[in-house]
Amino acid sequence: MNILITGICGFVGSTVAEALLDQAASSDLTITGIDNFSRNGSWLNRDRLQARGVRILHGDIRTAADLEAIGPFDWVIDAAANPSVLAGVDGKSSTRQLVENNLGGTINLLEACKRWKAGFILLSTSRVYSIPPLANLEVEVQDRAFHPPSNNQEQGTNNEEPRTKNQEPRTRNQELPGFSRSGISESFSTAPPVSLYGSTKITSELLALEYGLTFDFPVWINRCGVMAGARQFGKPDQGIFAFWLHSWREGRPLKYIGFDGLGHQVRDCLHPRDLAPLLVKQMATKNQEPGTTTPRVINLSGGLASTMSLRQLSDWCTERFPDSPTRDFLPPVAEVLKPEVRPFDLPWVVLDHSLATETWGWKPTTSVTDILEEIADFADQNPDWIAVSA
Ligand SMILES: NC(=O)c1ccc[n+]([C@@H]2O[C@H](COP(=O)([O-])OP(=O)(O)OC[C@H]3O[C@@H](n4cnc5c(N)ncnc54)[C@H](O)[C@@H]3O)[C@@H](O)[C@H]2O)c1
Numbered sequence: 001m002n003i004l005i006t007g008i009c010g011f012v013g014s015t016v017a018e019a020l021l022d023q024a025a026s027s028d029l030t031i032t033g034i035d036n037f038s039r040n041g042s043w044l045n046r047d048r049l050q051a052r053g054v055r056i057l058h059g060d061i062r063t064a065a066d067l068e069a070i071g072p073f074d075w076v077i078d079a080a081a082n083p084s085v086l087a088g089v090d091g092k093s094s095t096r097q098l099v100e101n102n103l104g105g106t107i108n109l110l111e112a113c114k115r116w117k118a119g120f121i122l123l124s125t126s127r128v129y130s131i132p133p134l135a136n137l138e139v140e141v142q143d144r145a146f147h148p149p150s151n152n153q154e155q156g157t158n159n160e161e162p163r164t165k166n167q168e169p170r171t172r173n174q175e176l177p178g179f180s181r182s183g184i185s186e187s188f189s190t191a192p193p194v195s196l197y198g199s200t201k202i203t204s205e206l207l208a209l210e211y212g213l214t215f216d217f218p219v220w221i222n223r224c225g226v227m228a229g230a231r232q233f234g235k236p237d238q239g240i241f242a243f244w245l246h247s248w249r250e251g252r253p254l255k256y257i258g259f260d261g262l263g264h265q266v267r268d269c270l271h272p273r274d275l276a277p278l279l280v281k282q283m284a285t286k287n288q289e290p291g292t293t294t295p296r297v298i299n300l301s302g303g304l305a306s307t308m309s310l311r312q313l314s315d316w317c318t319e320r321f322p323d324s325p326t327r328d329f330l331p332p333v334a335e336v337l338k339p340e341v342r343p344f345d346l347p348w349v350v351l352d353h354s355l356a357t358e359t360w361g362w363k364p365t366t367s368v369t370d371i372l373e374e375i376a377d378f379a380d381q382n383p384d385w386i387a388v389s390a
Contacts, residue, residue: 001029001071001283002116006061006109007080008033011232011239012123012224014049016077021052022375032070034079036060041389053054061105075119075283076109076264076283077353080182081201084238085127085344088196092379095196102200103207109210119286121279122208126225126301126351129196130189134346138173145309146264146347147175148173148181182304183268183352186223186297195344198261209296219284222275225351228371230378241269242375244310244346246386255284256310258345261331263310266349270302271366271374278362294360301351306368313372320376323377 003020007013008031017031018051032055046056059066061080081102087333088095106122113120117130139146173179178188190202205221226241234243247254256263278300285294318327323381366374379385 001075003029003031003283004070004073004076004112005031005033006076006078006105007035007039008049008054008056009035009037010039010079010090011229012041012227012275013077013079014045014231015229016079016279017049017054017270018052019273021029021054022280022282023182024278025307025336031055032057032073032213033071034059034061034066038082039233041137044388045231046075049322054118061099061108061255061298062107064111066191067108068141070112072116073112074116074286075120075121076113076278077121077123078109079123082197083125084235085195085197086237086342089343090237098196099200101199103203104205109303113138117215117217119220119283120208120210121220121222121276121282122201122204122210123299124201124205124221125198126184126299126349128190128194128202128205128223129184129198129328130191131193131195131198131344131346133179133186133189134349136171137176137346137348139199139347141260141264142314144264144311145266145307146259147266148179148348150181151161159176169240169309182354183301183350184215184299185352186295186299186355203373205297212296218282218286219299221298222278223297223351224272224275225270225299225349227270227272229271229366230374232375234386236389240267240310241313241353241371243386244313244359244374245317245372246379248314248321248324248326250377250383250386252323252386254314254326255329255330257340259347261340263314263330264347266307266309266344266350268302268304269308269368269371269383270306270346270364271371274364274366275300278360281360284338295355298356298359299353300352300356300364301353302364302368303353306371307350316369316372320372 005013034057087093088098105221140149178185208219228241232239
């Protein structure tokens with residue numbers, strides 16, 4: 001089987017490529033990758049992948065001719081994107097650049113799939129889910145982290161206003177379709193606003209599904225939650241687990257942004273190598289039995305078992321890097337005055353991957369502490385990683 005992985009030298013592309021090679025039973029697997037090396041540090045993955053037999057092309061998915069040069073392939077795993085939720089609005093990248101990369105690039109890949117009758121797998125994102133209901137989620141602090149209150153508390157009869165400050169009357173959590181205390185499922189609203197980044201991804205999803213149906217090639221949409229692991233190029237707006245941990249290791253100043261200013265915001269966390277077993281199954285179902293109804297769009301995430309707040313991550317880092325001065329930059333409760341606010345910040349994002357478990361028997365296998373240990377070990381070996389990658 002010939003696979004094309006776009007963004008192959010990025011964090012997810014390179015990790016998935018290696019995991020697929022680790023898992024391949026025979027030499028029947030050939031991987032070609034394309035990357036324009038726009039992500040700082042991505043070039044560092046090139047030699048390692050080439051040493052494993054991966055063919056790497058320096059090219060750009062925005063340019064159709066670069067894809068034409070690749071030749072036939074059986075599947076595309078699309079992991080090339082500008083993956084920041086602040087892309088196009090932070091003054092560091094233009095909206096045109098974002099749309100051309102994340103959507104124009106997808107169109108070129110779909111045209112290539114049409115040509116070669118190849119399958120297409122999009123690594124999409126939890127950022128396709130509607131921001132207002134997530135931003136207004138009812139949460140309370142338990143054990144240094146936001147959590148949705150239990151149903152009993154939500155259904156209380158004292159008519160108290162929910163805790164999070166809010167401009168408009170808010171829908172109670174349990175009335176939000178697609179929301180449960182296990183996380184956000186695929187049926188959660190994708191109505192705008194979802195951020196420019198999220199909108200390039202949901203538009204790519206729709207186009208991919210439409211191309212697949214129209215031109216008869218298989219398409220799988222994997223909406224991934226936050227991913228983390230060694231070699232991730234962490235920045236404050238993308239790759240937060242790696243950015244936070246490397247910053248502690250390097251003794252850099254950090255601050256909590258938004259909400260109560262105490263870092264109670266929560267994410268779940270997935271190691272991208274855990275995607276590989278599912279990708280193998282998806283790529284084996286090119287010719288699905290007629291009449292089967294395997295869902296084409298699924299969430300993949302670490303799920304509830306792998307959630308952590310920034311505050312809890314700081315506690316973990318304090319133990320792991322006891323001599324780091326970073327702790328002195330973070331505010332004790334009494335000093336919090338007016339936390340900085342950033343667009344698109346959300347208090348609690350946990351993706352519910354139960355549909356992937358039901359459909360494919362897929363579950364994440366790397367625990368959040370194993371992910372953190374892996375990043376910390378890598379940080380010990382690469383003490384200047386922030387400068388290399390941010
Ligand atoms: N990392 C996460 O937490 C996360 C979560 C959900 C979804 N995703 C998705 O996974 C994919 C990979 O994310 P990542 O974390 O590995 O990001 P990354 O920035 O580490 O990797 C992206 C790679 O794509 C390359 N690239 C960008 N534009 C390109 C172009 N036009 N042509 C060729 N190469 C190009 C970059 O140089 C980089 O090597 C993205 O599509 C992202 O939306 C990531």
